Amino acid sequence: MRQIRALRVAAVAAGIALMATGCGATGKSTGSESSGAAGPITGLQIMVPNTPGGGYDTTARAAAKVLDDEKISTNTEVFNLAGAGGTVGLARIVNEKGNGDLTMLMGLGVVGASYTNKSESKLTETTPLAKLIEEPGAIMVGKDSPYKTIDDLVKAWKANPGSIAVGGGSSPGGPDHLLPMQLAGAVGIDATKVNFVSYDGGGDLLPAILGNKLGFAASGAGEYLQQIKSGEIRVLATSGENRLEGVDAPTLKESNIDLVFTNWRGIVAPPGISEDDKKSLIAALEKMHASAGWKEALKTHSWSDAFVTGDEFQTFLTDQDKRVADVLTKLGLA
Numbered sequence: 001m002r003q004i005r006a007l008r009v010a011a012v013a014a015g016i017a018l019m020a021t022g023c024g025a026t027g028k029s030t031g032s033e034s035s036g037a038a039g040p041i042t043g044l045q046i047m048v049p050n051t052p053g054g055g056y057d058t059t060a061r062a063a064a065k066v067l068d069d070e071k072i073s074t075n076t077e078v079f080n081l082a083g084a085g086g087t088v089g090l091a092r093i094v095n096e097k098g099n100g101d102l103t104m105l106m107g108l109g110v111v112g113a114s115y116t117n118k119s120e121s122k123l124t125e126t127t128p129l130a131k132l133i134e135e136p137g138a139i140m141v142g143k144d145s146p147y148k149t150i151d152d153l154v155k156a157w158k159a160n161p162g163s164i165a166v167g168g169g170s171s172p173g174g175p176d177h178l179l180p181m182q183l184a185g186a187v188g189i190d191a192t193k194v195n196f197v198s199y200d201g202g203g204d205l206l207p208a209i210l211g212n213k214l215g216f217a218a219s220g221a222g223e224y225l226q227q228i229k230s231g232e233i234r235v236l237a238t239s240g241e242n243r244l245e246g247v248d249a250p251t252l253k254e255s256n257i258d259l260v261f262t263n264w265r266g267i268v269a270p271p272g273i274s275e276d277d278k279k280s281l282i283a284a285l286e287k288m289h290a291s292a293g294w295k296e297a298l299k300t301h302s303w304s305d306a307f308v309t310g311d312e313f314q315t316f317l318t319d320q321d322k323r324v325a326d327v328l329t330k331l332g333l334a
Contacts, residue, residue, distance in 0.1 A: 041073040041284050047104045048080045049089025053203025054169055055223050058301065059132065059265050060105040066293040072284050082200055085113030085171025087121065094121040096270040100277030103129065107265035111324045112173020115334040124321055127273050128313040130285045131266040133303035136240030137179040138221035138247070140233050142212045150237040150255045153216055154187050161193040164215030169205040171198050173328050175263035179218040179239060181331065186259040191331060209233055220263055221247050222301040244302055264306055266313060282309050
């Protein structure tokens with residue numbers, strides 16, 4: 001009996017040892033030691049810090065699909081945690097210290113919201129993984145708007161800046177706020193007189209555009225391609241260096257407005273994750289970026305490839321944090 005009991009104990013111990021070598025602390029598969037090949041990541045979550053249907057949500061779900069389709073990850077979960085311009089999600093990611101299974105899709109909007117909402121959590125506290133995409137902004141109106149061109153809009157806006165409501169799917173300090181503020185400056189309008197209305201993501205902004213509740217909206221065109229193609233939304237101008245493929249609208253520079261503006265999105269992890277988890281997550285995103293599926297996603301959503309990882313992304317984030325803080329301080333918002 002003692003011998004049988006000893007064998008059982010040894011078998012249990014061996015099982016525990018096998019589990020430990022086959023899976024990291026965060027549940028990520030490390031693959032077969034004999035083959036040396038790493039298996040797909042398991043248990044990965046991507047948090048979206050605003051409502052469904054917006055740019056962060058669209059990007060996160062596109063990334064999750066490619067990760068799963070390419071078998072880089074399995075059953076990747078995307079979930080929304082909206083609130084306060086993304087800072088509710090930011091607080092969650094910062095408070096999940098050491099959790100190598102959780103990531104957050106984020107961008108310029110969360111940087112700004114962290115200041116305007118006086119968030120105790122900052123993006124500089126997170127673990128930067130990768131910047132994924134850039135996209136120009138678009139100046140948009142509903143199909144029944146009286147403004148047919150960007151010149152029509154600017155003329156009316158300059159005549160009475162406060163009478164025209166400007167909507168954006170981000171908090172003050174985010175891309176949808178910074179674009180009209182910089183546009184105001186470029187056409188000679190005092191930015192402090194701009195009547196900006198903040199919506200929590202593109203999904204919330206869309207009904208306001210379609211319902212003509214705004215003079216105009218500033219956001220990424222990629223979130224509204226379906227409505228643009230159907231004619232429900234009219235794009236007066238885009239803010240990139242070049243015209244946006246698939247959108248019949250001039251750039252601001254073509255319209256004699258000296259402004260180029262681009263938004264960006266990336267993905268971060270909580271602070272304090274292990275070096276192995278950080279390397280595993282970055283390697284997964286590098287595989288995703290190299291895939292045909294991701295290249296197709298970039299084309300489908302009219303996103304520009306802006307992929308950088310790790311330390312380079314961290315330097316970029318630090319620079320963006322300072323730039324946004326400076327702009328908001330000048331506007332009296334930080």
